[in-house]
Amino acid sequence: MEYALAIDGAPETIPGGTGILLLHPSIGETDRIDTDFLKVDTDAFLVVSTRTTAREVEQKLDYYDVDESKATILDTLSVERGYSRRSAENVHYVAAPEDLDGVVERVERFLADTEGKRRVSVDSLTEMAYYADEDETYEAAAAMVDLLADHDAVGVFHLSKEVHDEATIDRFRGLFGGVVDLGEDGSVSVDF
Structure with missing residues (x-):
């Protein structure tokens, strides 16, 4: 299955199973790329949020005019921080951001329970690396990329250049079929 990709300089389509x-x-600059990725050519999408709560994800989707009826959100923060949790069919929780097994399991369940084009x-x-550690995060990312391939889905995985050294960035880079590199000035370079 081919997926449209609305990112300047990237291929017009990417095959199912591709992780970016x-x-x-x-x-701040990631929201535009992320929401453009989720908006196009998709039947269902999952947002795994280790940085913001489900409510904040919903606000972002609404602000960028992304069809929320296609959204499932995995909130990893609210339980640990003691925030109130809104039970909804499309919002799920894990106990803590470092519960990487729980995150991978939820990604697998989403992909198994949905059909069509999934992101x-x-x-x-x-x-994730802040709460758990880099090795565990790498293993979880590798598992999720494998799940994308198994289910003919695509995914985008955020990694901050300000936090990780070049060796770590290169290690993660090796997992993915494409890299979108966002510059300080908002410029985008891509490597597929």
């Missing part, structure tokens, strides 16, 4: 690494300097956004690997 989104390298970024600061968090996954993981925001962010950097936060």
